[in-house]
Amino acid sequence: MLKIDLKKQGHSIVVWALLLTMPYWINAVGGYTELGTQVVVMGLAAMSLNFLLGYTGVLSFGHAAYFGLGAYGVGMTIRYLVPSTGLGMLVGTGVGALAAALIGPMIVRLRGVYFAMVTIAFAQVFYFIAFRWNNVTGGDDGLTNWTRQQIHLGVATLDIQHQPVTFYYFVLAIFALAVAAMAFLLQSPFGRTLIAIRENERRTRFLGISVNFHIWTSWVISCSFMALSGTLYALLNNFVDPRALYWTQSGVFVIMCVLGGMRSFWGPLVGAAIYVVLQDYLSSATPNWMSFIGLVFVIAVLFFPRGVLGIIRRRSVE
Template sequence: MLAAALLTAPLWLHYLGGYDDLASRVLIYALAAMGLNLVLGFTGGLSFGHAAYFGLGAYGVGLMLKYYTHNVALALIGGTLLGGLAAAVLAPVVVRRRGIYFAMITIAIGQMFYFIAVRWNVVTGGLDGLTGFSRHALHFPGWVWSMNDTGFYYLVVLCFALGALALWVVLNSPLGHTFVAVRENHKRLTFLGANVQKYAALSFAISGFVVALAGGLNALLDNFASPNLLNYSLSGDFVIIAVLGGMRSFWGPFVGAIIFVAARDYASTVTQNWMSVIGLIFILSVLFFPMGIMGFLHKLRTEKR
């Protein structure tokens, strides 16, 4: 049913006041939040620095398209590798601490990348951001995949499906069950002889690749990459999305992204203080749905049984 809704969205979305770019942004943020949630909801690490890998993915795509290739698929692969490999290299350092110290390390690393992007004007464009690139049609034998708003939306759907499938396979494998065990009781897992830091690092690295893919798509959506994509405030948005939808649910971040992006889009047309609206929604969610929307629905189904 979800697949049918996503594939037919351009046909019915405008009846709800939506448009293709809005749907693309929902899926991009959902993919980023689902990637973060591998660490947050399933491995038990609160990261406020995942925007760094989102931003690196965006800059990787932008630089590839500006200087090396007009192939959107190749640029996406390059951006995903840039952000994902950065997460994989830094993961062993980040997971050496847990709790608040883990969160602080992720913020520090994220801000390091943010200030590099701000200061490295020659490459990144500094505070003005990276411009001068755009998405181009994909050419296949006898067929051209247009990158207009609708065509790009379907590219986002494809990438979202691949990213979600990869996360689903990981979480339903022995490796994914080990991630959950790390979340539930890492001390007991250590006593059993498991290398907890290794598994936490693997979770962080896989998460980084998924978030970087989402960042690359975001650069293609806007034809622009900004240092703000690396800032901790965007990481906070991803955390809000995951918590709003339900951290312990696979599809929770997807539901959270729909609410977050739609509310932001509507509120920003009504008031300049749209962040207050998002904050109010988040507060009400935490008060009345502490396990998120999907957690609340799961509880209702359980009680009916």
């Protein structure tokens, strides 16, 4: 019995071991601490989308809107209101969650390509607001002249402003809390209901379950975690521009989910790591790096539809 449990938890053990030790080995393989931080941030974003896509079965091409709202929320709070990292993250996450809660009732009745197209439309609305509101958002030049602040805990101070390794573990701690919350929700009766909706929505509806309400709840939760990842992304770069809201950014999140494996918990994190590392390496080697990533994506869809983690799991079973 112990061997079975260890086998089931094997992927989680490996993932956490790699994440906890990343600052100590990433330089040896040609990376750097900030790249590891970006992997964790984008991994959280991809897992947030997967909460809706992989477990509820609803495709959104507009999640960049909430990623960008979180990023602008923390940046504008620090620049215009209070120079506080914690408050900025709360504002950014709250703005993204509020926007999702308000938009959700207008789209939860839609399915398939119609749902995906409407999410793109709403995302583009936020994009053009950020692009045109030059006096506040900086327009196409982005929101500048702000930086993440140290976090004062009373008895200690986290210097995430000047210490990349400290900031990495700060981001990892936020990631761990978010992932634990997602895992708890997915293992609860609510999570089982989402999977039932994904597998057979009509049968789930016949059981008397409010499908639209559950999809709306899944949508709000997914977008809230996405906004949280957006705040971390802005803090990592000390900068945010309208491209964080653009629909192509939503496509990147979908690519990450597909590469790693949509219906697995850790798959999107694996896909995010592959995408971020490939982007960093290829963009420094050629201006046509997107073509190579597109080729990798096509190969994955054609020959490995369950993603990298799906391949690993199948081989481990065999």
